[in-house]
Amino acid sequence: MIFLNSLPYLENSIYLTNRLERVDIPSLSIPLKYYHVLIRALYLDGLIGINHAERLLALKRDLDVLCNDTLNLKVLEAISPEVVCDIIYLLRGYFFGRGGEILPIIPSIPNTSLVSLLSLSPEEKIDLIIDCRFLPGKYGVPFNTELLYTILSILRSRFKVHLVVDDINIINDEIVTSPITDKWNVTAFRDKLREMVHVSGSSQLRIVNTRLEIMNLNIEWLRDDVSKIIYRPPEELNYLELAFPQYHSQALDILDELWASTFAIERLLIEKIRDDIGDIALEVYYKLLRYDFIRRIPSSSGYIVVPSNKGLRALLHVRGKSSEEK
Numbered sequence: 001m002i003f004l005n006s007l008p009y010l011e012n013s014i015y016l017t018n019r020l021e022r023v024d025i026p027s028l029s030i031p032l033k034y035y036h037v038l039i040r041a042l043y044l045d046g047l048i049g050i051n052h053a054e055r056l057l058a059l060k061r062d063l064d065v066l067c068n069d070t071l072n073l074k075v076l077e078a079i080s081p082e083v084v085c086d087i088i089y090l091l092r093g094y095f096f097g098r099g100g101e102i103l104p105i106i107p108s109i110p111n112t113s114l115v116s117l118l119s120l121s122p123e124e125k126i127d128l129i130i131d132c133r134f135l136p137g138k139y140g141v142p143f144n145t146e147l148l149y150t151i152l153s154i155l156r157s158r159f160k161v162h163l164v165v166d167d168i169n170i171i172n173d174e175i176v177t178s179p180i181t182d183k184w185n186v187t188a189f190r191d192k193l194r195e196m197v198h199v200s201g202s203s204q205l206r207i208v209n210t211r212l213e214i215m216n217l218n219i220e221w222l223r224d225d226v227s228k229i230i231y232r233p234p235e236e237l238n239y240l241e242l243a244f245p246q247y248h249s250q251a252l253d254i255l256d257e258l259w260a261s262t263f264a265i266e267r268l269l270i271e272k273i274r275d276d277i278g279d280i281a282l283e284v285y286y287k288l289l290r291y292d293f294i295r296r297i298p299s300s301s302g303y304i305v306v307p308s309n310k311g312l313r314a315l316l317h318v319r320g321k322s323s324e325e326k
Contacts, residue, residue, distance in 0.1 A: 001162045003129075004186065006178035008162075009220040010127045016117060017131035017164075018105040021225040025097020026104065029070050030118040035060055037118065037150060038071070041111035044144045047087050055081050062290075066245070078242035082292040082310040092234040101125070104227050107135055110142040114151055121158075128159040133166050141165075171212070175205045178221055238321070239314040243291050247284050250277045254284065255293060255315050258307045266296060266303040 007017060030038060036057060043053045059079055066075045073095065077088035094106055099120055105113045117128070135142045155161050168175060168188045175188070179201035183189055189196050195212050199205070202219045205212060240248040240255075254273060258264055273281040288294045293311040296303045307315070 001160075001174045001176060002168060003162060003164045003176045004168070004178055004181045005133070005164075005166060006180055006224070007129060007131065007164055007222040008176070008178075009222050010129065010162075012125050013101070013127035013129055014099075014117075014120060014125045014159075015102045015129045015131070016105060016114065017102070017129070018107065018135065018227040018229075019131060019133075019224040020102050020222065020227060023102050023104040023227045023229070024100025025230060026095050026113065026116040027097055027099050027119040028073055028091065028095040028112075028116055029098075030115065032060070032063055032067060032069055032071055034115075034118050034154065035063065035071055037147070037154075038112070038115050041109075041115045041144075041147060042087070044111045044147060045109045047109065047112070048084060052081060052084050056084065066242075074237055075242050078237060078239040079291045082308055085310060085313075089234055093231045094229070096232060096234070104229050105131065105135070105142060106229055110135065111144055111147055114143050114147065117151060117155060126160055127162065128155060129162045129164060131164045133164055171205060171207055173206075176217065176219065177201070177203045177205070178219075236317055238317055239291075239293075239310070240318065243287065243293075244284065247277075247280055250280065250284050251288060251293070252315075252318060254288060255307055255311050258294065258305065259312070259315055263297075263304045263306045265301065266305050269305050 007015065007019065028038065039048075039053050039056050042048045042056075043050065048056065059076070062079055063071065063075065066072075066079070073088055073092050077085050077092065080088055091112070094109075095116060099116070103113070103116060114130075117130075120128075132141045132143065132148070134140065141148070152161055167186060171188050177183060177199055183196050183199045184193070189199075192212060195214065198214050200216050202217045202221075204215045204217050207213070238248075240251050244251045253276070257272075258269075270281070270285060273285055277284065288311075289296065291310075292308050293314060295306050295308050297306060
């Protein structure tokens, strides 16, 4: 069902909107099978470029091991490429809740806000209302249309999904006008002006056997307001514990050594790691490279290895915690 110009009040429902004052804290704890949808949303919102999107998609196999079928933003931040870590950190500042009945459209990241709906489970809430009206100061549907269709195809297996729009071009669904709808200026109504005489403040319109059927409804409408988006600076993370749940102390020792020596010749470093930690050396070294904790730099004598900015951040966090405990 499509509602024009206003949010309807429906019992047992969930709203995605930026026009209700009270909002709950959203979550991006979505099933990992939809991880690619989130990466697409981050790209559409301009948070990442195509190269970073490809690198994040490549981490899906790692997340399958590190997460329990559900995306954990903390783990994603810990294993993300260095330049993406701060973006995931930003997301954690908005998406730190468990969802709720009224979820916000964050104006700067509307597509990512839309993806947060994939974290919901129906339980007692069977109606889902998505506000597709223009965002303040902008024109057009706030979401990428293809992404919206993708999300709708997923959600419709679990919810009765309704949209709220400013205008429609064709009547191909049940349409409900609101008291503030200017029925004479709705694009889909312009060739049906004679029938529009019978449309009141809350009328349902649908095509039945090629004919337009109009029925007056008794609907309560919600008053538009301004949502108060909540941002909470996230806690700093121990990247090594999240990325190396079994071998974080070994990973820390390698970073410590690189910091102490400023760099190492790769061949000699690998030999030392083998001597120190044995069979797990290959896995730990590979993941330090894969997760951007260290960098390989070509030189005249072969590759040298240095800690990355992300590796230094991980070291700084561990040392800071150690100082606090003392």
